[in-house]
Amino acid sequence: MxxxxxxxxxxxxxxxxxxxxxxxxxxxxxxxxxxxxxxxxxxxxxxxxxxxxxxxxxxxxxxxxxxxxxxxxxxxxxxxxxxxxxxxxxxxxxxxxxxxxxxxxxxxxxxxxxxxxxxxxxxxxxxxxxxxxxxxxxxxxxxxxxxxxxxxxxxxxxxxxxxxxxxxxGAHRASDGTFIGERHDPETHLIPLALQVAAGVREKLQLFGDDYPTPDGTNVRDYxxxxxxxxxxxxxxxxxxxxxxxxxxxGNGQGFSNRQVIDVVREVTGHPVPTEIAPRRAGDPADLVASSDKAKRELGWTPAKPALSEIVADAWDFYRATH
Incomplete structure (x- = not known):
């Protein structure tokens, strides 16, 4: 087709x-x-x-x-x-x-x-x-x-x-060997920004708000x-x-706070990721976690790589391969 x-x-x-x-x-x-x-x-x-x-x-x-x-x-x-x-x-x-x-x-x-x-x-x-x-x-x-x-x-x-x-x-490795990952410029997403800090390209990572109604005060997202x-x-x-x-x-149906994501980045990369608290960004919801039951039921879809550590590891491999 x-x-x-x-x-x-x-x-x-x-x-x-x-x-x-x-x-x-x-x-x-x-x-x-x-x-x-x-x-x-x-x-x-x-x-x-x-x-x-x-x-x-x-x-x-x-x-x-x-x-x-x-x-x-x-x-x-x-x-x-x-x-x-x-x-x-x-x-x-x-x-x-x-x-x-x-x-x-x-x-x-x-x-x-x-x-x-x-x-x-x-x-x-x-x-x-x-x-x-x-x-x-x-x-x-x-x-x-x-x-x-x-x-x-x-x-x-x-x-x-x-x-x-x-x-x-994360990043995807195609059958022809092509490695595809995030290349946004400017970058605004948490995981690639945290990887830039781990790689020494950025001095520190800003966390936009630590006073949300979540367990540790930072935004919770489903990756x-x-x-x-x-x-x-x-x-x-x-x-x-x-x-x-x-x-x-x-989505995966499970939420991770910004602080939890940063901890996983530190574990995967073996590098420190210094952070600082910045004011909230306009329009940022506190907690977004999916129910994907409908997609699983009607499309027969099931995530093959649900672990945050695997998502971060693939993103880190792509970052190192392209920088």
């Missing part, structure tokens, strides 16, 4: 592209490289450099079997300062993609969504039926696309799946290995129904 992967030069999109190719599919990647990296593009993929807004209408033709959409900006903190950037790229870009899919008659879409749409949940673990309270423009833009997909499925027969990610980390996350996308493609929009949470 032939698939378009928007944002396929990014962290998650490049891993999903590799798995699609390893499964025998033809992959075309559309990415403007504003946050992605051409080195992460699988050599067997066809790469088109361009922005979804401008290029997708020319790229997407009726011979495609589906689209996997990763072309979003993801920095929640930045979205508070630059909401217009996130509405334009994440929401308007997705609407232009839906226009192109409708014009080409392409009827299957897997959308990269986020658990951040739940905001501060009433309880954890969080099921898909939980109330959505997006705490920042990033999450709001993702939720808006989820609503658009529901309407598109009802009105035009789209088969859509939204995968709401919890915290993705999922990028390889496990990517595998769920292929399962989603095989279980779609025309005219239906399905939503699945993807």
């Amino acid at each position: 032939k698939f378009l992967v928007t944002g396929g030069a990014g962290y998650i999109g490049s891993v999903v592209s590799a798995l699609l190719i390893e499964s025998g599919h033809e992959v075309v990647i559309l990415d403007d490289l504003s946050t992605g990296h051409e080195v992460a593009v699988h050599p067997a993929a066809t790469f088109v450099r361009g922005r979804v807004h401008d290029a997708v209408g020319d790229v997407l033709t009726p011979d495609f079997d589906g689209v996997l959409h990763f072309a979003a900006f993801i920095a929640a903190g930045e979205s508070v300062q630059k909401p217009e950037k996130y509405w334009d790229n994440n929401c308007v870009g997705s609407l232009r993609l839906l226009d192109a899919m409708r014009a080409a008659g392409v009827k299957r879409l897997v959308f990269s969504s986020t658990a951040n749409v739940y905001g501060d949940p009433d309880s954890t673990p969080i099921p898909e039926t939980a109330a959505t309270r997006p705490p920042n423009p990033y999450a709001t833009s993702k939720l808006a696309v989820d609503h658009a997909l529901t309407g598109e499925a009802t009105a035009h027969g789209l088969a859509a799946v939204s995968l709401r990610y919890f915290n993705v980390a 999922i290995h990028v390889s496990d996350l990517a595998a769920a996308h292929l399962l989603a493609l095989s279980t779609m129904d025309g005219g239906a929009h399905r939503i699945y949470n993807l």
